[in-house]
Amino acid sequence: MKSNFYNFEKSLKIKFKDKNLLIESLTHKSANLKINNEKLEFVGDRVLGLVLSNKLYELYPNENEGVLDKRFAKLVNRKACSEVALSIYIQNYIIIGNKKKKITHKDEKILSDCCEALIGAIFIDRGFNFTREFILRIWKKNIEKSNITTLDPKTKLQEYSLKKYKKLPIYKFVNSIGSRHNPTYKISVSIQGSNIFYGEGSSKQNAELNAAENLLKGEKIN
Numbered sequence: 001m002k003s004n005f006y007n008f009e010k011s012l013k014i015k016f017k018d019k020n021l022l023i024e025s026l027t028h029k030s031a032n033l034k035i036n037n038e039k040l041e042f043v044g045d046r047v048l049g050l051v052l053s054n055k056l057y058e059l060y061p062n063e064n065e066g067v068l069d070k071r072f073a074k075l076v077n078r079k080a081c082s083e084v085a086l087s088i089y090i091q092n093y094i095i096i097g098n099k100k101k102k103i104t105h106k107d108e109k110i111l112s113d114c115c116e117a118l119i120g121a122i123f124i125d126r127g128f129n130f131t132r133e134f135i136l137r138i139w140k141k142n143i144e145k146s147n148i149t150t151l152d153p154k155t156k157l158q159e160y161s162l163k164k165y166k167k168l169p170i171y172k173f174v175n176s177i178g179s180r181h182n183p184t185y186k187i188s189v190s191i192q193g194s195n196i197f198y199g200e201g202s203s204k205q206n207a208e209l210n211a212a213e214n215l216l217k218g219e220k221i222n
Contacts, residue, residue, distance in 0.1 A: 005022055008093050009022070012088060017126070026118070032095075047131055051132050059143075075146060082105070084142065154208055169212065173185070184202065185200065197211055199211025
């Protein structure tokens with residue numbers, strides 16, 4: 001079985017000292033309840049967070065914690081991790097209980113977990129410095145795009161209100177119309193000294209986003 005992963009090691013430019021770590025990192029719990037990638041994922045998640053948070057600190061020394069946190073979240077969320085996993089073709093080597101199942105881009109959790117588990121395996125097998133270089137290599141494109149950060153209206157309004165008034169925006173549920181399965185929610189929002197603005201959406205969260213956007217436009221807050 002170990003020989004099946006030779007091409008994967010070659011493509012990653014890694015030669016594992018302990019091949020069992022590599023196999024374990026790619027083993028989903030549906031294939032083996034006792035020996036699977038859950039613990040390695042736990043380790044890899046922490047190593048990945050340390051490497052990428054330190055890299056962002058180096059790249060953006062003048063930015064505050066809030067902006068760095070948003071950049072970090074975009075780099076390590078499930079979608080980002082699954083995209084990186086696909087970029088190294090990890091889906092071709094995942095060991096899963098249902099042998100007929102083909103891992104695709106829709107299997108974000110499986111892909112993301114395996115990617116983090118692989119990082120954990122590399123860390124245990126080769127140490128921190130080697131793992132750091134590996135992470136920065138496969139996350140290179142994502143890191144380069146991290147300079148593009150757009151705040152959603154709700155976050156933007158919250159930061160504005162806290163900075164200017166030291167108070168959070170006030171959101172209030174107004175009503176909902178439509179059926180239980182297809183409702184439209186209406187939410188109001190205001191900040192100190194502003195008019196009350198309203199937003200609608202298929203969920204309370206979407207209605208709040210719409211309300212915040214309307215307030216930002218109405219009060220001409222850039």
